[in-house]
Amino acid sequence: MIKVYTDGSCLGNPGPGGWGAVIIFPNGEEMELSGSEEDTTNNRMELRSVIEALHFIEPSSIIELFSDSLYVINTITKGWKKKANISLWNELEKVIQKHSNISWNWVKGHSGDFYNEKVNDLAQGKAEMVKKNKLSHISEEGKVQMVDVGQKSDTERIAFAKGFVKVSQQIILQVLNANNPKGDVLSVSRIAGIMAAKRTPELIPLCHQIDLNHVDITIEIDEDNNRFVIEAMAKSNSKTGVEMESLVAVSITALTIYDMTKSIDHDSLISDIQLVSKKGGKSGNIIRETSF
Incomplete structure (x- = not known):
């Protein structure tokens, strides 16, 4: 119950x-x-x-x-x-x-x-x-500030994110047959996503610099729907969460897939980038009930 x-x-x-x-x-x-x-x-x-x-x-x-x-x-x-x-x-x-x-x-x-x-x-x-009207990233003087997390304890933080890249059947076939003009789409995109996760504070203002223990990215080829399904996991023992790291990993992976395949078709569509679940921190465990 x-x-x-x-x-x-x-x-x-x-x-x-x-x-x-x-x-x-x-x-x-x-x-x-x-x-x-x-x-x-x-x-x-x-x-x-x-x-x-x-x-x-x-x-x-x-x-x-x-x-x-x-x-x-x-x-x-x-x-x-x-x-x-x-x-x-x-x-x-x-x-x-x-x-x-x-x-x-x-x-x-x-x-x-x-x-x-x-x-x-x-x-x-x-x-x-x-x-x-008090926002955590706004000071009493109305200036933008980074949230002070110094008083928080280090705890295990895990976040899972997901996203999709809708492509043409031609792109799917070329990736499956490993004859894409720019090379190995999946491997390059995974590496790009992992690198991006580690540089999240440089991309998103006011994000904290944290030590990532692990970043994992999977890319599934959904042939029935002509799309790539991207899932990313970020893990750390730190004072703040890794939601943004997982979301950035998915975003850059998707953008790299687009870049690697745009010579075949410019009509690819990146969509529904979302946080699937997170663990740790004051707000506890959160699981998204529905996924696109």
């Missing part, structure tokens, strides 16, 4: 708001989710927290959901009339349809329940951040 705690917060109602959720998996692993909106209401944030939490859970899972929102719990369990936020209710209903076994539980707010307090803090923290 998966346990889910959700909450929403709003400063002003309407005003800047935030939502928070904690997902507790059967193996004991926890995932924290949170977000914010500049102009919203408390009820909208309560709904949003439930929607986003359920989006992250595999369909047909057995779920026990806890919220201190009578608005959410009683509307679902007691049939309270939906007078506002209809679009969000419709969105929630679509998500609920993917999960056939959800138990809805009301928990009294600020009663000492550890996880209820935790999601409340997440939601309030996001709302306060929006109110202050």
